[in-house]
Amino acid sequence: MAVAVGRPSNEELRNLSLSGHVGFDSLPDQLVNKSTSQGFCFNILCVGETGIGKSTLMDTLFNTKFESDPATHNEPGVRLKARSYELQESNVRLKLTIVDTVGFGDQINKDDSYKPIVEYIDAQFEAYLQEELKIKRSLFNYHDTRIHACLYFIAPTGHSLKSLDLVTMKKLDSKVNIIPIIAKADTIAKNELHKFKSKIMSELVSNGVQIYQFPTDEETVAEINATMSVHLPFAVVGSTEEVKIGNKMAKARQYPWGVVQVENESHCDFVKLREMLIRVNMEDLREQTHARHYELYRRCKLEEMGFKDTDPDSKPFSLQETYEAKRNEFLGELQKKEEEMRQMFVMRVKEKEAELKEAEKELHEKFDLLKRTHQEEKKKVEDKKKELEEEVNNFQKKKAAAQLLQSQAQQAGAQQTKKDKDKKNFFFM
């Protein structure tokens, strides 16, 4: 039965006028409530040389001491270390993941330094893509591990970007939102800083590195974003130690020649960084990661796998085909594994059987031996018994014989005595 749906085309979207309060203006609140109960994910990648102040900056930014040991300079290669924390501020729960590049810039040959980073970022995209392509998926409570912001720490040389920096940033710019920052900015003088910043920005532009652009299409944030972008890259100083300034304690670094206050805008751009990264654009960073970088990755990956969007007919079936192929592959693997397991099982069973048979045989032998020994012993005992009985018999016979002799002797003696007595008596008479 065909379904006849009368549906106006999009141009006819009428704007209705409401004659009363309907109440859907509570929608944003409903939306926010849902998100609050689920919590937010935010993942930051810190790329920079060892000792440039990445961990300290993170501690300062989030006002907490994330425990970590300072890395050594002896790492053979670059590796990424991810740590997750759950933070809460009023009723907002944030699942923060900080990914550190350990050993970046320490090797003598730094050709491949960027590779582990790119691989890590791709791996997170891949994990998300896998989840999205699953048949039975649960995207709404998926822990998003894709990198939302990459803070690139530039060493405060005062001259220009290092070639390692340029190469790495070029490789990362299409995969992640890059925010370049100048680390340990308290080692650069004010006038040098300005020159340094312009040099860096012009180098980035001339090399075609796409850093993250703070969004200026929204009236509410356009102004602040525009003013802040002028100060890129942010020159930051991190510190978790507090120094008494005036009558308050503030985060600062104390030198013999003065105190560098972290949250003082005339000293460094830390406050600007915090504003931009967290207070104004966190959601935009997440959205850009999902809508631009992830979609790019997904498109490349799917095209690599052989899908095309050329005509709408072919595509659903390509996906079906892949699903079918994957399914068959999976089933095949399953079967193979099953076979393997079965064979192994059979083999094990046989071995066990053989062992058991051996043991049984041994047992039987033992039993026979025991039985024989028992019989022998028994026989011996019986023999001994017989001997003993014989002896007893002999003894009894001897005893009897002896007694007889004795009684005979006695009788004879008695007769003799009697004869003697008679003789005596005869003589006396």
Added chain:
Amino acid sequence: MGFNLSNSWNRDLCVLGPMDSLRQSPSPCSSRPSSPRTPPCEMPASVGIEAVLDQLKIKAMKMGFEFNVMVVGQSGLGKSTMVNTLFKSKVWKSTLPGLGVPTPQTLQLHSVTHVIEEKGLKLKLTVTDTPGFGDQINNDKCWEPILSYINEQYEQYLQEEILITRQRHIPDTRVHCCVYFVPPTGHCLRPLDIEFLQRLCRTVNVVPVIARADSLTIEEREAFRSRIQKDLKSHCIDVYPQKRFDEDANDRILNSKIRERIPFAVVGADQEHLVNGRCVLGRKTNWGIIEVENMAHCEFPLLRDLLIRSHLQDLKDITHNIHYENYRVVRLNESHQLPRGPGWVNLAPMNLAHASAGQLTSPRTSKACKQAQEEPKYDF
């Protein structure tokens, strides 16, 4: 695996230590985070994380919202009037069908889309009406066009989602809520109602309402309601808000209160009358004026609050996270059965009449089947 958890203020942190990587990651030493229900750590509020809520709101308001409702019920139950009352505007250009208009011979779905704005917030509202539902003499399988319409919308969304180059914001035409009008017989649910509700509850959020409740007294209403609730329970019909989707204790408490009052007894009216010096929406009769927004008269405010003021986002979320995902699972699972070419008939036809509440695939299989038969572009 041992965590090192310390839950104290300020400096100490809950470190979720490195866990086993459940995902294949080529990076040699990346540890995967976990998120068990560890107690999060409070921080002095100077970081500014809660600003993200405002950012979210701004983004949402810029993008605007969409909401799609479907109203199902026999003619004359006041569906169009109800929609007009809910959104306080003339959604339908004419509400009263002329007496001379013959009832349509087949069920035809009719959609209108409007953009309404309130306090700077734009809502793109789509209302789908189903004239002719249950009006024929033989109403067998009258739910099928409705089910296939709903599935069609899911299909459209799915097609958009699996494109390689896809849009940033996929237009959402999926039906978020289906309001089912139960005629006020006062007895219990009719077989048609039960059949329809059983099938639809698996595919879409259904909110049943007692239509034209002004023909029932309060006692009759309560008795009717409890009989309907019993019927729903005995036939395992899970109407919105579904018990199994309650997320936590708060949800459960809130939703239980709503569940006690389902189905709401509603009266629709789009004309205003003067009562005690106030202008109220109501129906004027010889024996009094039935005020629509008066809780003592009817439960329209409850319906409005549920649909618009408190659970709109929830309706959309459940449609997206559960109903759409269910559809997707079935669709992608079935796709491997379908050979290329005109092989659609290979699917064993499911007997819809015997579909029990547990079987998910029955209506949808034949829907996909029928869909393909109609659309030549899937034919090779």
